[in-house]
Amino acid sequence: MSNLNAHEWSELTVKKLRQFEDKCEDEDLFCVGYLIPLVEIVELENKSEQLSLQVWHDRYLGYVSDCLATDAIVDNDATRIQAIVASLANA
Numbered sequence: 274m275s276n277l278n279a280h281e282w283s284e285l286t287v288k289k290l291r292q293f294e295d296k297c298e299d300e301d302l303f304c305v306g307y308l309i310p311l312v313e314i315v316e317l318e319n320k321s322e323q324l325s326l327q328v329w330h331d332r333y334l335g336y337v338s339d340c341l342a343t344d345a346i347v348d349n350d351a352t353r354i355q356a357i358v359a360s361l362a363n364a
Contacts, residue, residue, distance in 0.1 A: 276323045276324055277325075278322070279322050280320070282329040283312050283313065285326075286329075286333065290312070293305060293357065293360070301353060303350065304353050304354045304357055307350075311336060311337055315333050319332070327362070333361075334355075334358050337354065337358050341354060
């Protein structure tokens with residue numbers, strides 16, 4: 274896949290998260306709800322960027338990790354959130 278602009282990456286990532294949300298267990302709903310707004314923030318902060326899907330994913334993963342620490346998310350939720358983000362790269 275060629276490089277994506279911030280909006281294209283955001284749409285693709287939110288689409289993947291919504292698909293995951295449709296079939297996930299109830300305990301994962303918080304995690305998906307936590308992740309979706311962070312996609313929009315990464316998009317807005319990098320709106321002029323044109324990057325590969327992998328670079329976007331790495332940037333998003335880093336931002337999510339920073340937010341988990343700042344928000345003091347409990348370990349179980351933080352682990353699950355990071356696993357969901359990792360699965361986005363493979364979806």
